[in-house]
Amino acid sequence: MSLAKVKTGIRYAMLALISALMVFPFIWMFLISIKPKNEIYSGSILPSAFHFENYLRVFTDTKMLLYLWNSIYVSLIIIAFQIITAIFAAYVFTTMRKKWVQFCFVLILATYMLPSAVTYIPSFILLSKVNLLDSHKGYILSEFISIFAIFFLRQSFVQVPKDVIHAAKLDGAGHLRLIFTVYIPYCKNAIASLVLITFIYSYNNYMWPSLLIKSEENMFVTIGLRRLFMSQAGYGMDFPLAMAACAISLLPMLILLAIASKRIIHSMANLYVNK
Template identity: 40%
Template structure:
């Protein structure tokens, strides 16, 4: 049974990894070899220069920095806001707490596209269109983060919190000196998921950001694809550019995988 289970897991892993492997291999092929797939799986002579050509054909370094910078700032803001709101729902008493939490969860069921028009109007009124301020402000809250941190905080022994209150610890100190260290896997899980989501975000940023210097990697890839109608037929360069865009995400997951897996299986101290 163990061997069959491992074989099934390996098969599913290869299935999930196949799109990236095919993209990376296609980046090393000529146009003719790429179009002859699946007859041609491997390039006869790896075209490593495709990566350099793609990198030099558009400011991908700037695009990747833009996406990484905005994603990092958004993750920090979302983490701060979500942790404070989750703390209020778990360790503060106020009228209508359960109703308010239910309303917050209900907003998670709204399609993202349904919020685009009112969000766009609000950013226009605040003069935040075509800026990172608007992108960060419009993503400052995360319902998923609030829910995840609330569940993690609920699993921590209340005696620990009561002891800290008796010692005179403030709410801020309890949150970041007690709850945060005991919930690090949940924070790491949320940070990774949120960062990947913001890094790969395309539709909303493309609606509010038009300045080419501020484009994220997703919009930059599209710009590269359609630029002057030329790169749409140079698929190896498109695949090379797409591979370059994915590499930061792979490195991030390799670094954070221990915390990510731990966060999925366990959150804080069971109580």
């Protein structure tokens, strides 16, 4: 056996081990979700009987469906706003080489270095003055623009070939035509990656929504899961029900990842090649 094959085998073995370590918490969560309640502290990994009805109880005994709907539709709206604003802002910062434009870009990046918690108090005060506390509109407005999205797309727009841009300008393309026929098609994989990143961040966001949202009909899945855990604290907690709720909450992200995985891989490969 050649040395190259041995190295390849070792790499695959390490990847398999790392993958198993990463997947194990999800497998454990699923096994807990289908266990009988009296076997949670038994020490056995596999359940003696499979209780898939715990997943049905998530929708009959809790308001998980409402929490999922709130999180998904709010996250989709935030994605739309952040992607649109990021595309136009990234185009400006990519094409305009004036000093004051670049200064604005550096200033925006400087604000990204601040801890997000610093913005909670001023954002809360501003939303309270316009009566948007405890509402989805207030949360969407506070997440309207993403500095990370602007920076991410700007780095992708910089990699668009200059020859393609010059040819489009010779063909009479204006700013909007350049954005929609050159930059967006060329960076579609990066945009797909950004959609997934934005969805995961918005869907999993807990701290800021927990400060802003108080009424149950407006709660997101992260707040709903915490409410489920806190309502059954202690040894009497229904862990199978809670783990089933956690497993269901992962489905939207897994579906989106399955849809966008190829574009994400191509995007990361392009970033690596162009370095």
